[in-house]
Amino acid sequence: MSHALTPALFLPKPVRGCIGIVAGTASATHRAVLHPAGARGQHGLSPAHASQRGVALVTALILLVVLTLVGLAAVRGTIMQQKMTANFSDRQITFQVGEAGLRQAEIEVQGVQPSAPPGRPSLPATIRDCSPKATTVIKCPANPLTDSTLPPANIKTVAPTSFNAGSLASGPPQYVIEYMGNFSGPTPSVLDLGSKGRTYSCNDSPTSPSKNPCADFYRITVRSGPADGTDRSTVVLQSVYRR
Template sequence: MNKSNGCDRHQKGAALLVALIMLLISTLIGLASIRGTTLNEKMSSNMFDRSIAYQAAESALRMAEAELEANQTLGVDCTFIPPANRFCPSMPANTFSFSDSSGWFDVDSSYLVNDTLLDSTPQYYIEKMGSIDAFDFVGSDSANDSMYGAPGGGGSQMTQFRITARSGVPSENGRSVVALQITVNQTL
């Protein structure tokens, strides 16, 4: 005959309840770690897109500088040196426009840009800001002015250009677009 002691009658499935609670907790921890991993992957992907876009915009700046060295007549005339008759916005109005690309030049293939990753070609926009005396720019006599002319009159002149570069034409695909801007002073 099998005798049982009185302890068996008092157990009502507590082990099952504890196991289910532990399973629920481990499932929640697993889901939280999956969510964190997915978020990290998205952030890493966005940083990669931004890095590629930044490199493309820098490439466009380099090409625009080379174009200016070869030909100083480039650029949209946007004089701001007094007396300024026109308003010159800090960035071209169509920098982040989906449809308007007027005034923007594409970077050619000699500037090694991986446009397959960008889904677009980097572009630049050149604005001719005006001419100033070299003396006004450096704040004192330049060696050129000391030798060949007085500051503020008859001395060397500099032309200022503003170059705005963007990593590509903005599109609706959600890719990063980086815009960079520099000012270039060239002696005439």
């Protein structure tokens, strides 16, 4: 404390005492508050930063978890979209193959000699007679491909020489042809003046005789795709063909 009391040597005694007391008090207070420069805590950190250790690590881990979840969601959405696109493409191919089967079955129906009432058409063994006045009246279900009583020979497969489905399709289409009867057709859009006033007696028409010409009607059912319910698409198409 000699340096703090040196200026007081040239002052009167009362003043010298006051300065000494004040200087001593200030020196004592200064020693109690200040810390040596470069002081560190127990773990080598200053007291101001001691309570913040580990915060950056926790924040980084939280961000890493969030980014991982976002990445997994994006990958899952991409895989789902790929599956949906593949299913849609497979169904479109199967549908087009089924339509080709319909065209092939219609070609076969065109080769059947039409009936001339009161006669009936000469049906091949592969075409089932479902007409109301058939020799053996049977109840034909809406989908003959699921009928256990249908003879296997009636389910025909399109030959590759007639239509090649290609490697993208699951297989060639199959079809069933059924004769539904001889009925009066719809009113023609063009009037036949030569047959004005003429009536037609159709074999199976409940409104016979009719002013509309008679026609043979066939029901064609086509299945494209596997029948055992695998992961490939299966499409069933049906049309009524007027002969």
